[in-house]
Amino acid sequence: MGKDNAMQLQMDKEKVTGGIRARRVVANIVLVLICLLCLIWFYLLFINASRSRADLSMGSFRVLPGNYFFKNFYNLMHNSSLTIWRGMLNSIIISGGTAVLCTYFSTLSAYAIHAYDFKLKGVLFTFILLIMTIPTQVSALGFIKLMRVVHLTDTFVPLILPSIAAPVTFFYMKQYMDSTLPIQIVEAARIDGSGEFRTFNTIVLPMMKPAIAVQAIFTFVGSWNNYFTPALILKSEENKTLPILIAKLRSADFLKFDMGQVYMMILLSIFPVIVVYLALSKFIVGGVALGSVKG
Numbered sequence: 001m002g003k004d005n006a007m008q009l010q011m012d013k014e015k016v017t018g019g020i021r022a023r024r025v026v027a028n029i030v031l032v033l034i035c036l037l038c039l040i041w042f043y044l045l046f047i048n049a050s051r052s053r054a055d056l057s058m059g060s061f062r063v064l065p066g067n068y069f070f071k072n073f074y075n076l077m078h079n080s081s082l083t084i085w086r087g088m089l090n091s092i093i094i095s096g097g098t099a100v101l102c103t104y105f106s107t108l109s110a111y112a113i114h115a116y117d118f119k120l121k122g123v124l125f126t127f128i129l130l131i132m133t134i135p136t137q138v139s140a141l142g143f144i145k146l147m148r149v150v151h152l153t154d155t156f157v158p159l160i161l162p163s164i165a166a167p168v169t170f171f172y173m174k175q176y177m178d179s180t181l182p183i184q185i186v187e188a189a190r191i192d193g194s195g196e197f198r199t200f201n202t203i204v205l206p207m208m209k210p211a212i213a214v215q216a217i218f219t220f221v222g223s224w225n226n227y228f229t230p231a232l233i234l235k236s237e238e239n240k241t242l243p244i245l246i247a248k249l250r251s252a253d254f255l256k257f258d259m260g261q262v263y264m265m266i267l268l269s270i271f272p273v274i275v276v277y278l279a280l281s282k283f284i285v286g287g288v289a290l291g292s293v294k295g
Contacts, residue, residue, distance in 0.1 A: 042270075049263040056259040072260040076268075079261065082245050083237060084268070090156070091241040092272060094230070095223040097160040099276075102219045103212045105164040110173035111200055115186050125174075132167040136228065144232050154235045163223070169215045176211040177204075213283035220276050224269075242269045 047062055050069035055062075076084065113125055147158045181204065189199040205212070227243040234240050240248075246265055250257075 045263060045267055045270075049260065049267045051260060051263075053258045053260050056263075068260055069264075072258075072264040075258065076261045076264050079249075082249060082265075083240075084245065084265070086238055087240055087242045087245045088268070088272070090239060091224055091243075091269075094156055094159045094241060095220045095272075097156070098163040098223040099216045099220040101160060102163040102166045102169050103216050106166050106169035106215070107173045107205065107208055107212060108200060109170050110177055111204055113174055114177045114181065115183060128167050128170060131165075132171070140229070140232065143229075147233065153233055154239055155233075156239070158233050159223075159226075159230055163219070166219070169219065172215060173208065173211055176208065181207055209283045213280040217277055217280055221273055224273055 047065055048056060049072060051062065051066040052068045052071075055066060055068075076082070109128075113121065143158070143162075144153075147153050152158050185203060186199060189203055194203075225243060226241075227247060230241050231244055231247075234244065242265070246262065246269065249262055249265060
């Protein structure tokens with residue numbers, strides 16, 4: 001009987017192991033398919049950036065790259081009507097400033113709601129959430145008029161400073177704090193004589209690195225791809241961002257319109273986003289690993 005039970009346990013163990021392996025295989029296949037679906041659009045963008053204007057005008061599909069990659073790059077760099085590198089620098093300044101201010105002050109606001117008890121706390125939290133329902137287009141006209149009154153049009157200030165008030169980022173940070181930041185840690189720091197800003201900067205921010213990295217990526221990408229507000233604020237050529245320059249290139253005269261340059265410019269515009277993701281992804285992975293160890 002003992003041998004039979006041992007054999008049965010061994011068989012059950014092999015079944016469980018086989019089921020786990022089968023699920024892993026299926027999961028890996030699904031992940032590979034998802035990765036291919038995500039990467040195929042970048043590959044198609046690269047293919048189109050290497051094709052000639054005449055080839056692209058035919059509307060045909062190509063699997064292999066063309067021979068006009070460096071030619072399109074050369075034509076784009078020597079386009080006298082576009083300031084490519086200046087536009088990329090402007091986009092980096094605006095998106096980087098927006099990401100830093102948005103994540104820091106949203107985390108600070110979430111910390112205030114999380115760590116303090118005061119009257120109308122629930123009302124204030126609900127009010128901030130209600131702001132999330134207001135589209136940007138609704139307040140755009142009043143915002144533009146205000147910027148004209150204070151003489152801030154055609155500057156980067158209206159595109160960076162308002163990012164301090166970001167209800168979506170605030171809500172994400174508040175939910176993350178509720179699950180990962182025990183109030184006892186804050187109280188212990190207070191007992192040890194730590195000031196509130198010192199507690200926030202030296203204790204809370206390091207614990208929030210995974211959430212900050214995620215929101216920094218989202219904020220940077222959202223600001224980088226933003227066309228609506230910069231198109232209303234920025235007027236001079238030296239202050240325009242990459243989305244405005246891409247739209248300007250696409251709206252060129254039909255005789256001067258080169259779709260190869262458009263694809264090349266779009267390809268160049270995604271590299272800073274990839275760099276930001278690669279720089280911050282280690283914090284995301286580290287946060288997931290830390291959470292699994294805690295669990």
